[in-house]
Amino acid sequence: MQITRLLHTAILVSDLAKAEHFYGEVLGLVKAEGRTSNFPGTWYQIGDCQLHLIVHPEFRNQIFNQTKWGRNPHFAIAVDNLSAALARLQSKGYPMQMSASGRAAYFIQDPDHNILEISQG
Incomplete structure (x- = not known):
């Protein structure tokens, strides 16, 4: 396969x-x-x-590692301009966390605390 x-x-x-x-x-x-x-x-x-x-109306996501969001289940997306994406998300009041790996990547949570990784792609 x-x-x-x-x-x-x-x-x-x-x-x-x-x-x-x-x-x-x-x-x-x-x-x-x-x-x-x-x-x-x-x-x-x-x-x-x-x-x-x-x-799922009763869905409640659990964040297992509050200090390093990237060590929780997440999916990653690429953006064409990371700086502009971060500015947009910050202006909307969404909390973000820089990747602990040192890469130019950030983590954000949706309203249900699903974690997304955002990096330049």
Whole structure:
């Protein structure tokens, strides 16, 4: 077996409106065309990959390592301008944490505390 590419990542969210605001309005992701589910959620297109938000109203995420967010479950995205992305996120009041590795990468949490790594790509 040879795995050739990642198709999508699915994460749980408790409030679809808050999640869609974060991923669609704050991060600027575009909804994936033609993707629907028979349960509450949303699909976003990120390059050749997709992000699937699945609603679970009782979902409560747990951050295991509060001091180093990158040592918790997370997914990583690349931006074309890291400085501009950081300025935008800071202006919206989202807490961020620089990568402990020393790389030019930052971690941010969505409204449900799912962690995203953002780096220059």
